Amino acid sequence: METAKEKAHTRGESRMNRFWKHVKNQKLLYAMSLPFVAWVFVFNYLPVWGWTMAFQNFRPGLSFLEQEWVGLEHFITLFQDERFYMVLRNTLAMSFLGLLFGFTIPIIFAVLLNEVRHSMFKRITQTVTYLPHFVSWVVVAGIVTKMLSTDGGIINDLLMGLGIIDSPYQFMAQEKWFWGIVTISDIWKEMGWNAIIFLAAIAGLDPQLYEAAKVDGAGRFRQIWHITLPGIRPTILVVLILNIGHLIQIGFEKQMLLSNPLVVDYAEVLDLYALNYGIGLGQFSYGTAIGIFNSVVSIILLFLANGIFKRYSNQSVM
Amino acid sequence: MAIGKKLVKFVFIIGLLFVIAGCQGSDEEASNDTGTEQETTDNSAENTETDGLEPVTFTLFDSDTNPDWVDDMDTPVGRKIKEDTGVTLEPEFDIEGGQTKIPLMVASGEYPDLIVSKGAGQLVDAGALIDLLPLIEEHAPNLQKMLGDGINRLKWSEDDPSIYVLTTAAIDNQAMSPGYGAWVQHAVMKELGYPELRTLDDLKNIISEYKELHPQIDGQETIGLTMNTDSWRIQASFLNSGFMMTGAGDDGEYYIDPETYEATLHYRRPIEKEVFQWYNDLNNEGLLDPETFVQKSDQYDAKLASGRVLATIGPDYMMNSGQEALREAGLTDRMYGVYPVTLSEDYVNHSYQSIGLQAGWGISISKDCEDPVRAIKFLDYLASEETQIMMNWGIEGEHYDIVDGKRVIPQDEWDKRNSDKDYLKNTGIGYNFARFAPRYGDGVLDSTGQTYTVNTREIAIQNQTEIEKEVLAAYDMELWKDAYPTADDFPVKPWGAAYNISIPANSDLQVLNQRALDITKKMVPEAVLTTPANFDSVWDEFMSSLESINIEKAEEEYTNLIKEKVELWSN
Known part of the structure; x- marks a missing residue:
């Protein structure tokens, strides 16, 4: 009995010892990571405390103990609001479109750009395509509305010049076009930027593989299919999973700036709704409830995506 | 040994960090100390009637844009204000009326010294x-003089008679140019032989006749009527035309019955349906710009500037x-x-109806302001006679001269005022500083019997263009306002302007108003753009959507707010 206890004791002790030894050995590494752990804690974990607001009738200026607690009231109001479902539909529709095109097009672009032999042309194209990333949405929205205008807009002029339409078409006034316009302008803005990571991954592939493929008689497309794409598959997966995590948090700048009263039923997104009905009206609790909903959905999506990929490809980001 | 050395180094570095941190701390304390000392000396200096001109910086948030602001107040007027008061303003100007920034301030609990809110x-x-x-x-004789009895209107509520917001509106303003109406090109009126323009039908006939004569202007298609409907502007121009064309003053989204103070969401007045x-x-006749509800503000400006928009409806500042x-x-x-176009001759334009002293929107001092006395003295300085004159006329000898005891602006200075876009920016004259305190409106006289404003x-007549004079003469007028009913034709609104009345934060009314506005912004343009046969059904749908969000409850609550205000102010 005694010996067993002693053994257990020494085992525990030795485990502790080993842990401290470990820490001691790698103390520099620990010290170096400390600021970043603190940073994550302060900026990503501490704010979660603010979630308590969603269960109160929060009034600024009062201390935490003076707030009135209301339980799930704000969530009930939220889920009973028709507008919320409309907004949720718009958010998901635009994010899925964004994911579908905004994710595949940069890959295709990166692969095609990689095949370009002329290095000067390649570099210029790359720079030109990622520059729009730095243009603010305010400016992009201005350009898009101007281009789609019925009053001398270049798209309408072009379509009329080609004889495809007889009179200018009101792109911006059609509800059904709004999601498309947002997606296309987003692709224009972000395609080059998002392609950078794929270009980098492609650059890291072993040239010997291509040479071997050539010897075996593989053409350009065969090389892309059998070497380039499998080579960057891990990168693609990681980026995809991270994107899925952000699916519901698509921001609101583009929707707010491109929308107008006629298309608002297809333009309002969750973040904008939270802004208008939460912070905008001083309903901080309601806004927080929307925020919590957002975060929870994001986390679920992220785990789902990661789980699926783990299962089929044995790769994961977590 | 090696470890020992490292340890020494480590301890040394940590020690050094502490010393640095400690120094900073004591520095701050020291500066704080001198700060309070300065304040006390300040106060004593003021007591002995010599101005405490210790330079001070006030941070400020303003809900409106100001493209004319120059950093560090580096303009002739700005430098003079700084010299007189020792105050430097560090303002932040917002582009959307503080709708987002102010709630964020509240959420974070950190405020600038001064806040201009709506x-x-x-x-x-x-x-x-x-x-x-x-x-x-205690400290502001000039403000007291300027506000007079109106100061009662600034009191917050029955329960809390404090003054939190000092109005920044013009006092007793009798604007030279009308605030709202239908704007028509001079060329149109002239060519059509100066037809009568009193009702909306007149307006439509004029537009249609001229557009037929000139389908193109400068090689581009003529636009009959367009409006600026970008973001909040849709309310100020298009949606407000509902009541503006049917004989009511501007009370925001509500119509207030002048007898009973009953509030109605103004679209629910049956007569407004006819306006829309x-x-x-x-639109059906092709006279309304198809882009009216889609364009951004800059597109609208560009269209007007191209000279091919025959008419527009809206407030003066959008022009x-x-x-x-x-x-x-x-x-x-x-x-x-x-x-002053209205739906029919039964109605008149209410642009000039006086709302009394405008309360609700204005400047406040926040609890984070370290020296509120200094801040109120600064605002009082802005409200003084000399400063008011300077903000309107500029610096004597530089921007105006005194001839025979009268202020006169030389012709070349006028030309600059009229044509130089950067005039206000270069001089600091005008709304640049006038926006921070109450100010005398057009037509108010100073102690020498001259107007405060220019x-x-x-x-106004001197600055008209030749063709403008011609058109006005054809209608037997000197100024555009001559066609408008004057302030004397209407009683002063006992509730002020309804849109100025603060709605309690976090209330149902606030949410209902937001919902109603969301519905309105979508449905009214839809009703306008639909086929005439469909108009009734879209309008009915609009009405029933409003009822479905329980708009009656909002109207009831709003009525109570108005009644409370009237009671508070009449005491």
């Missing part, structure tokens, strides 16, 4: 503002940029005159 409900609720009443009574039906007809551009381009015949009738 409705301070949330700020007051959060205890962010200090009571100005004792400060005004008129737009529908206009500035277009008119200015036309004048600069020499297209004076394409500039606009403003007419907008006198004579000067």
